[in-house]
Amino acid sequence: MEIIGFIFICIGILFNFFGCIGLTRLPDVxxxxxxxxxxxxxxxxxxxxxxxxxxxxxxxxxxxIIAIPLLFFSATVAAHALVKGxxxxxxxxxxxxxxxDYKDVTKS
Amino acid sequence: MRxxxxxxxxxxxxxxxxxxxxxxxxxxxxxxxLITAFVFGKYFIKDVIPFLQPQRYFWLIIYLFIFTxxxxxxxxxxAYLVLHPAMPIKPGIVKVKMGLKTNIAKTxxxxxITMTPGTIxxxxxxxxxxxxxxxxxxxxxxxxxxxxxxxxxxxxxxxxE
Numbered sequence: 319m320e321i322i323g324f325i326f327i328c329i330g331i332l333f334n335f336f337g338c339i340g341l342t343r344l345p346d347v348x349x350x351x352x353x354x355x356x357x358x359x360x361x362x363x364x365x366x367x368x369x370x371x372x373x374x375x376x377x378x379x380x381x382x383i384i385a386i387p388l389l390f391f392s393a394t395v396a397a398h399a400l401v402k403g404x405x406x407x408x409x410x411x412x413x414x415x416x417x418x419d420y421k422d423v424t425k426s
Numbered sequence: 427m428r429x430x431x432x433x434x435x436x437x438x439x440x441x442x443x444x445x446x447x448x449x450x451x452x453x454x455x456x457x458x459x460l461i462t463a464f465v466f467g468k469y470f471i472k473d474v475i476p477f478l479q480p481q482r483y484f485w486l487i488i489y490l491f492i493f494t495x496x497x498x499x500x501x502x503x504x505a506y507l508v509l510h511p512a513m514p515i516k517p518g519i520v521k522v523k524m525g526l527k528t529n530i531a532k533t534x535x536x537x538x539i540t541m542t543p544g545t546i547x548x549x550x551x552x553x554x555x556x557x558x559x560x561x562x563x564x565x566x567x568x569x570x571x572x573x574x575x576x577x578x579x580x581x582x583x584x585x586x587e
Contacts, residue, residue: 333501333505336504336505336508336509339508339509340504340507340508343508343513344508344513344515345515346517348517348546348558349515349517349560351546352504352543352544352546352558352560353504353508353543355540355546356501356504356541356542356543356544357501357504357505357508357543359541360497360498360501360543377445380442380445381442381443381445384439384442384443390537390541391537393541394536394537394540394541395537397540397546398536398540398546398547398548401546401547401548401558402548402549405548411517411518411519412517416516416517416518416562417518417519417520417562418518418519419519419520419521419556420519420521420548420549420556421519423549423551423556
């Protein structure tokens, strides 16, 4: 059980690391949010599952499992709010962007 | 009815989070849940009755497995995009149609889309979701609607409508 826990925690740390690389490498706000919210959320969920395997059905393990849905909902809602806020504030899409359907809606 | 449902949910959550069954702890939990139910009850789901049907939970479990699989697959894809030296991204905001009616179903679909790496929900206006996509792979609305929301929509329809 402890070994499975450590494997999950290692995968989680690896994905958090990828998320941070994405945060520095990607070009604009929207793409950075992509990696910042998702790789990091999945990585943290994986760490929490690893903690659950490590402690089993004790106080700490159950709390780690409960933290997953909380993290899930808060991360999605925060990402949505940040993207919409950035767009309405007037942050431009990056140079590589190919399509923007949302422009017409915000103008009218 | 929905105040009672929210109260029960909040109380179970409190018990799991504090994880002891002293009488004092339970009393504090009941008071806290009552306050929560009174303040936030009006934002809770309007119709609670459909959520007592067992087949919805069966679909929910299947959906969780499919969602986890999609999430992991797409996560590796984003990791690949980030680590690739040339970074082959093609970001853009696309408009996706959906066939869901109730607010809770729309919220869950938007959350699912946001959680699968590569797509973030920007806004919902009536029946259309605006999605920021890190790699716009086709120009055809039918095709990318299928790609973004099609795989979740039929399950969410069974669970939340």
